[in-house]
Amino acid sequence: MAAGVAAWLPFARAAAIGWMPVASAPMPLAPREKRRTQDGFIIINVSGTKFQTWRSTLERYPDTLLGSTEKDFFFNEEINEYFFDRDPDIFRHILNFYRTGKLHYPRHECISAYDEELSFFGIIPEIIGDCCYEEYKDRRRENAERIQDDADDENNKEGVMPDMTLRQSMWRAFENPHTSTLALVFYYVTGFFIAVSVIANVVETVPCRASPGMIKDLPCGERYALAFFCLDTACVMIFTVEYLLRLIAAPSRYRFVRSVMSIIDVVAIMPYYIGLVMTDNEDVSGAFVTLRVFRVFRIFKFSRHSQGLRILGYTLKSCASELGFLLFSLTMAIIIFATVMFYAEKGSTASKFTSIPAAFWYTIVTMTTLGYGDMVPKTIVGKIVGSVCSLSGVLVIALPVPVIVSNFSRIYHQNQRADKRRAQKASKEAGQAFLSKTNLSFEKEHHHLLHCLEKTTNHEFVDEETYEKNCMEVSSVNPPGSRCSSISSQHGLTSTCCSRRNKKTFRLPNSNMSGSHAGSLQELSTIQIRERPLISNSRSSLNAKMEDTVQRNSEHPYVTSAIISIRTPPVTSREGNNTSDSPDYSQRNIVKVSAL
Amino acid sequence: MKGKNRKQNLSDAREVDGSYDQLTDSTEDDFELSTVCYRPEGLDKLQEQTKFTKKELQVLYRGFKNECPSGVVNEETFKLIYSQFFPQGDSSTYAHFLFEAFDTDKNGSISFEDFVMGLSIILRGTINDRLNWAFNLYDLNKDGCITKEEMMAIMKSIYDMMGKCTSPCMQDDTHREHVESFFQKMDRNSDGVVTIEEFIESCQKDENIMRSMQLFDNVI
Numbered sequence: 001m002a003a004g005v006a007a008w009l010p011f012a013r014a015a016a017i018g019w020m021p022v023a024s025a026p027m028p029l030a031p032r033e034k035r036r037t038q039d040g041f042i043i044i045n046v047s048g049t050k051f052q053t054w055r056s057t058l059e060r061y062p063d064t065l066l067g068s069t070e071k072d073f074f075f076n077e078e079i080n081e082y083f084f085d086r087d088p089d090i091f092r093h094i095l096n097f098y099r100t101g102k103l104h105y106p107r108h109e110c111i112s113a114y115d116e117e118l119s120f121f122g123i124i125p126e127i128i129g130d131c132c133y134e135e136y137k138d139r140r141r142e143n144a145e146r147i148q149d150d151a152d153d154e155n156n157k158e159g160v161m162p163d164m165t166l167r168q169s170m171w172r173a174f175e176n177p178h179t180s181t182l183a184l185v186f187y188y189v190t191g192f193f194i195a196v197s198v199i200a201n202v203v204e205t206v207p208c209r210a211s212p213g214m215i216k217d218l219p220c221g222e223r224y225a226l227a228f229f230c231l232d233t234a235c236v237m238i239f240t241v242e243y244l245l246r247l248i249a250a251p252s253r254y255r256f257v258r259s260v261m262s263i264i265d266v267v268a269i270m271p272y273y274i275g276l277v278m279t280d281n282e283d284v285s286g287a288f289v290t291l292r293v294f295r296v297f298r299i300f301k302f303s304r305h306s307q308g309l310r311i312l313g314y315t316l317k318s319c320a321s322e323l324g325f326l327l328f329s330l331t332m333a334i335i336i337f338a339t340v341m342f343y344a345e346k347g348s349t350a351s352k353f354t355s356i357p358a359a360f361w362y363t364i365v366t367m368t369t370l371g372y373g374d375m376v377p378k379t380i381v382g383k384i385v386g387s388v389c390s391l392s393g394v395l396v397i398a399l400p401v402p403v404i405v406s407n408f409s410r411i412y413h414q415n416q417r418a419d420k421r422r423a424q425k426a427s428k429e430a431g432q433a434f435l436s437k438t439n440l441s442f443e444k445e446h447h448h449l450l451h452c453l454e455k456t457t458n459h460e461f462v463d464e465e466t467y468e469k470n471c472m473e474v475s476s477v478n479p480p481g482s483r484c485s486s487i488s489s490q491h492g493l494t495s496t497c498c499s500r501r502n503k504k505t506f507r508l509p510n511s512n513m514s515g516s517h518a519g520s521l522q523e524l525s526t527i528q529i530r531e532r533p534l535i536s537n538s539r540s541s542l543n544a545k546m547e548d549t550v551q552r553n554s555e556h557p558y559v560t561s562a563i564i565s566i567r568t569p570p571v572t573s574r575e576g577n578n579t580s581d582s583p584d585y586s587q588r589n590i591v592k593v594s595a596l
Numbered sequence: 597m598k599g600k601n602r603k604q605n606l607s608d609a610r611e612v613d614g615s616y617d618q619l620t621d622s623t624e625d626d627f628e629l630s631t632v633c634y635r636p637e638g639l640d641k642l643q644e645q646t647k648f649t650k651k652e653l654q655v656l657y658r659g660f661k662n663e664c665p666s667g668v669v670n671e672e673t674f675k676l677i678y679s680q681f682f683p684q685g686d687s688s689t690y691a692h693f694l695f696e697a698f699d700t701d702k703n704g705s706i707s708f709e710d711f712v713m714g715l716s717i718i719l720r721g722t723i724n725d726r727l728n729w730a731f732n733l734y735d736l737n738k739d740g741c742i743t744k745e746e747m748m749a750i751m752k753s754i755y756d757m758m759g760k761c762t763s764p765c766m767q768d769d770t771h772r773e774h775v776e777s778f779f780q781k782m783d784r785n786s787d788g789v790v791t792i793e794e795f796i797e798s799c800q801k802d803e804n805i806m807r808s809m810q811l812f813d814n815v816i
Contacts (some may be wrong), residue, residue: 005680007659012681013713013815015694017726018733019754020808022778027808285802316814356633446681452811453682455754458776459762461684467761508798 006442009104013449019456028451031444044095045081049088057098064122066098090117094149111139127428170249182530187305190242194301201295202229236272239265239298260313261304266297312524326401330367333396337363337389344382351378362386410529615816634667636708645709646716652816653712660708668705685759693753697733719816722780722795723809731795747775 044051044066061067075370076083084091089111094117097103105128119123119540128136144194164172174185202219221228243265250256271291303309307361316323338359352375353359362375368388377386454460462470635654636642653790661667663677663741671692678691698706698714700747736746751771758766782798799805 005663005677007662008677009656009681010656010719012678014715015678017718017730017809017812018694020803021727021795021813022751022754022774023728023804023808024774024777026804027811047752059715064744081637255747276683421741435613440722449681453754453757457758457762457765457770459758459766459770460653462761464761466763467765470763471765525783 009442009445009449013445016449016452019452023452025454025455025458028448031441031448032457039122043081044085044091045076045079046082046086046088046091049091051088051091051095053095053099060098060101061123066094066123070122076187086117086120087113090114091121094118094121094123097127102129103127103132104129105136105139111143115140167249168251170245174246174249186242191302191305192239193235193238194298196231197239198296200228200231200235200301201292201298206351226380232272236269239269239301240587243269261301264297264303267294268301271295299519326453330396333392334360334363337367337385337392340385341377341382341389343375344379345386348378348382353377363389366390368397369393405527601692630812631783634707637668642709642712643668646712647720648712648716648816656712656715656816657708659713667708670705670709674706682757682759683759684761687753688758689749689753689756693733693736696736697729715816719789723800723806727796727799728807728814731792741791742795743789744775744779747778749788751778 039054039056041052042055044053049335054190057565058066058071065071071082074082074084090106090113093104093106102123103123126134148155172179173186177183177187183233204224207217208220208223209217243262247253247256252575271294274291303313330358335356338356341362342353342356342359343353345359353362359375366386367370369390371390450461604732605609639650639653642648643650646653648656660669663669664673669677674695675688675691675808678694679687681687694704698710700710700713714729717725730773731742732745734742744788748771751774755766755771755774779790781802782794784794784798
């Protein structure tokens with residue numbers, strides 16, 4: 001529950017006066033609370049800067065350094081203050097977290113310094129408010145990448161790690177050409193041959209001087225057919241060897257075969273082999289010529305050598321919908337203008353606009369402001385339409401392009417952000433659970449309130465599973481005794497109903513919870529069973545994952561746990577005096593409320 | 597908090613201009629600047645009117661102001677706050693009745709004075725005061741008597757707070773039976789309504805109710 005709402009608990013308890021006269025059963029006893037000490041100031045001296053706040057403000061989050069007794073280690077008797085030798089600027093944000101319940105990340109601060117302070121004061125970063133969370137995660141990621149790059153550089157400088165198999169070192173050589181000289185050589189050689197192959201493809205179509213005895217010019221490819229064939233063979237040999245080596249070295253062959261680069265490789269070398277296999281048949285020579293076109297795909301092999309090309313490809317892929325829209329709107333415009341043009345020019349003699357599809361070419365050339373001039377309207381109406389077409393072409397093409405360009409960056413970042421957010425959701429849940437820790441007396445009073453409601457209506461709160469079980473049974477009412485024993489056998493694990501709300505933020509309205517929250521209730525119950533109470537002393541446990549805290553022993557009376565609060569009898573030891581009521585109450589409380 | 601008797605301090609109230617500049621798409625007055633800041637009367641005055649000590653009033657006000665910086669609670673916020681305590685059920689109807697009961701001057705919002713007055717009666721008043729306040733809560737149209745329909749509404753709202761997952765399963769007419777038994781107990785002359793005298797008399801005779809009224813003694 002948000003820290004502020006805890007202040008309204010007395011009001012909620014007072015509002016229970018409306019239940020009293022209608023209740024048929026007697027109310028449970030109020031939790032015996034020790035006389036509340038006057039809420040006093042606490043002065044925190046952080047490297048000379050004094051911060052002052054109420055004690056109760058700090059006690060809102062009992063599982064942090066400042067909210068627990070750990071701060072006693074920093075109490076200095078000479079100055080009668082709590083002294084911390086840390087950064088006061090960052091501490092300001094940490095203290096604001098106690099005050100407002102929201103942790104913010106200051107953009108100008110260094111991310112690692114901030115992280116250090118958070119871990120020192122026992123606050124897990126997942127509770128950073130939504131306003132600052134993305135920025136925080138971005139900076140964290142960049143920092144991690146920087147550290148990773150540094151580590152990689154270190155690794156690379158060391159040279160080959162002794163334990164790598166030949167296969168692994170080959171794969172590493174292929175992926176990072178800078179790891180060894182051999183890899184670098186291989187990288188340049190393949191690059192060279194790609195270039196040679198592409199240039200050969202281009203040059204063989206250029207007309208060479210005719211050899212003596214021939215009349216017309218031949219393309220060089222036919223003149224020096226043998227030379228080009230040898231060159232082609234050599235290149236394909238190299239490419240085939242490269243592909244096979246990559247295939248052998250790949251850690252996951254299946255994934256490698258499916259990757260884009262390997263498909264490009266295959267497409268680049270296939271035409272040659274198909275050409276070898278096929279005979280010089282008239283029927284298939286047309287297809288054979290088409291196949292040679294695919295040789296130009298070798299140029300895409302350069303994308304292994306160029307990071308920028310890869311990024312471009314990725315951004316085009318992610319912007320596909322915008323491009324599709326542009327294409328669609330252009331198509332619409334083309335069809336419209338071509339139709340109008342065709343009918344406008346129908347009357348004129350010797351019109352080149354023989355059909356609407358023939359007019360497409362004119363429309364495209366005009367709209368993109370190319371204007372070849374091979375098709376020109378002759379009628380006045382045609383000319384008017386033609387001018388409208390070229391004007392609108394400017395607009396239709398020029399307007400979406402900046403939108404697409406800006407969409408590139410927006411979609412690119414958005415995609416990344418959406419994926420990040422999905423991945424971060426799990427850790428955010430853990431963060432919300434951390435926020436839900438409240439102090440014990442508040443829990444007790446809240447449970448007493450709910451208990452009063454149960455008594456008023458003569459019904460009890462149960463969790464979803466028990467409710468469904470009860471509904472399905474023929475005999476309507478479970479004897480309360482058996483239920484008690486089964487639940488108390490769970491080591492008195494209880495859940496705080498309000499903690500379920502804590503998983504969501506304060507702003508969520510509490511509409512009827514029956515249907516939609518069934519799932520979250522279920523998962524909550526499983527999480528509860530897995531987790532155990534966190535002990536206030538174990539600061540490091542906060543930084544570890546929540547699951548790690550399962551191993552903590554539950555002997556410590558402090559029950560500052562995330563979702564579970566244990567109502568063990570040591571509750572009595574926490575208070576000085578103990579009447580016979582409270583263990584009974586807490587026992588009863590374990591039974592009843594644990595049904596939640 | 598200087599004891600000035602300002603009912604409505606409109607120092608921060610600026611009307612939302614609606615000046616939306618089409619060309620530059622600027623919405624400078626778009627966000628709500630019309631924050632009506634309400635300040636309660638002085639601490640001393642409140643101390644006279646209620647039975648709380650100065651320190652208690654301070655603590656109450658700090659909590660109040662934290663959640664409602666504008667100084668008043670409207671019904672939506674009220675329902676929201678109250679629903680935080682009852683996650684399993686729907687407490688909005690009961691919160692609505694509470695709101696009506698707290699809002700003594702019927703201006704649609706609860707100021708700190710209303711809030712503290714109500715709390716003072718419930719937490720620091722005599723048993724009779726408390727019973728009076730409870731009667732006022734039940735009497736929805738404030739005509740001096742509780743009819744069966746009013747009681748049905750109240751009872752339903754209380755049962756709504758339990759939610760669906762209860763044991764034993766909640767039937768549709770559970771609250772009806774409860775109302776019947778309530779009327780049987782309270783309505784002495786069986787005229788179908790419960791007047792304030794009948795109510796107080798019946799409550800004073802019921803030990804459970806008297807004992808539960810004492811629960812409120814040490815809430816704060």
